[in-house]
Amino acid sequence: MNEFARGNTRDLRVLWALEEMGLPYEIVGMDHPNHDLDSDEFRAKNPFGQLPVIDDDGVVVTESGAILLYLARKSGKLMPHDLAGEAQVLRWSIAALSSVEVPVLTMWFVGISGGKGTKPHDALQQWSDMRLEQLDGWLANRTFVATDEFTVADILMTHVLSARSTDQALLEPYTHVRSYLTRCMDRPAWKRTFDAYCKRVEAA
Missing domain, CATH: 1.20.1050.10 (Glutathione S-transferase Yfyf (Class Pi); Chain A, domain 2)
Known part of the structure; x- marks a missing residue:
């Protein structure tokens, strides 16, 4: 990871939400210099080649805002029920x-x-x-x-x-x-x- 990007990456939004919600998760590291984000496998999940991406038992969601809204709807946490x-x-x-x-x-x-x-x-x-x-x-x-x-x-x-x-x-x-x-x-x-x-x- 580029040193300037540390603390600035959008995966922090997802990780924060998961901590607030108390949901279990596994972090899968990606090697930017090794072009992991350019692989066919990764581009099948996100054609833009960007992080974060979640794979929730086959439900793939990208874009930090969409991920947070998905997690909130699924967990019933950090989102009103009305x-x-x-x-x-x-x-x-x-x-x-x-x-x-x-x-x-x-x-x-x-x-x-x-x-x-x-x-x-x-x-x-x-x-x-x-x-x-x-x-x-x-x-x-x-x-x-x-x-x-x-x-x-x-x-x-x-x-x-x-x-x-x-x-x-x-x-x-x-x-x-x-x-x-x-x-x-x-x-x-x-x-x-x-x-x-x-x-x-x-x-x-």
Whole structure:
């Protein structure tokens, strides 16, 4: 694994959810330099050649958001059991991966590609600031983003906001967003997930 990617990979979202749900799982390592993701066997599971992928007794699911929603539906955990509550989790899961992640991730990519200080980068920063300000207002009187309880939407939103691909300086003005991140990342399941991840990655 590229050193910069450590702590930034989307499998962390899945591992965190599994820890929160108390579900048993087995991690299967993939060797990026050895082109494991380009093998015919792997591309049959994910034609995009990306991780994470789960194989749940023959049910193959890719894309971290889809995996979390699948696991929540299957386990009955981190997802309300009523249709209205489920709709809010779906709503905010998609918002995390589109309305929030798209501008901050694109801004990061343009920045590391030599685009800092350019008009496109400035426009992306304005877009990111707008979304974070709107999110900050939403979180002003809420403990979690979708419902009164912690859900998979919070895992997705937290990882989007805390990943290295989000410039943490962007979050500085938004006290409600930062308090929200602290609440979510103080959860024991996240700490267990990240500690185990670091030990595994460093050992590899």
